[in-house]
Amino acid sequence: MSRQTYVPKLIQLFRQFGYEGLSLAKISQATGLGKASLYHHFPGGKAEMAEAALTQVNQWLETMIMPILADAASQPMEAFQAMCDETNQFFNEGENSCLWAVLVLEQASNELFHAQISHAFSQWIEAIAQVLVTAGLDETLAKQRGEDAMIAIQGALILSRSLHNFAPFQRVIKQLPQQLCQDLET
Amino acid sequence: MSRQTYVPKLIQLFRQFGYEGLSLAKISQATGLGKASLYHHFPGGKAEMAEAALTQVNQWLETMIMPILADAASQPMEAFQAMCDETNQFFNEGENSCLWAVLVLEQASNELFHAQISHAFSQWIEAIAQVLVTAGLDETLAKQRGEDAMIAIQGALILSRSLHNFAPFQRVIKQLPQQLCQDLET
């Protein structure tokens, strides 16, 4: 079993418990790997495991979301639709929490991972803005809409989790494409 | 010194480090109280300290926000403006993170505090919706706008913290009153 085998499980665990809340004992139990084996695959310990999880999430953005937005010049509405579908699936209809948000809210992990998290958000925002600019929107407004999309997704995940009711996330995901495309002329 | 003296410091600490990330050693150092003294004021230990912090935040909602919305029947725009001002101040222009979000994202604390957090969000949403219904808005749409306000605030806090740039939160707070009042006839 290669190191990559266990990364999805790590993502799930860090999402669920946070960085400080997730112990090596839990990881060992959930993966079925002894501590020695964990340190064989991740010599850097817990920090490296979290980094591997975070890197995998960032690669999801790179490989699943960015291509959709890169080829969106002609049909922004359809692209945002596809982006939202993929995002909805990634967050399991809103039941999963976002690793970025979890890590960013903990001081300790924030210091370790801020660069990667900040980069991911910026990249996603910029890609959305680029689609909108190509579609003829003002650059400042386009960037704001990219930010608004991130705000809507993150806020909806928090609210849905708080209420134990995923309808708000579903509604946000459904409305997001139109919201991004409003007043667009193409 | 009474127990209430230390609650604001507890709020700050739990916001900063999360539930699992905040140790009694840190609390002891930050408050100047020995660990044993902390147990004198909070016999229930760390859980009771977090509960006291959460209760205080919920009381902020009750005493600072709810009255604004309760007396808003005639002038919704001004009320939402005041609500946003107070919220902006509470979150220190976006530099503070939200205790609700911090606690809700950690499995352990979520189980302990879900009821209080869920109630707080519901209460705030319902109060906003009530203002909008009184102003003539459809009930379903009013409730959605209440949810959208929570989503915007929470999402903006996450994004601003992730980017180390509080402009998105500032923009959201500034735009929120108009967003809530759009298509209103009064």
Next chain:
DNA sequence: ACTCATATACCGAACGATCGGTACAAAAAC
């Protein structure tokens, strides 16, 4: 006025448990 009792606020030291991490040899895999 002078004890004595009670209550409040505080503290250092230590508890058992668990934390993240390591050393090393057995055992699988090739």
Next chain:
DNA sequence: GTTTTTGTACCGATCGTTCGGTATATGAGT
């Protein structure tokens, strides 16, 4: 037979919590 992977035993540090006890102040009993 060598490399990769793992189980076990172990480490010092820190976790949340508890114990035993001190200092001060208030108030009752006499």
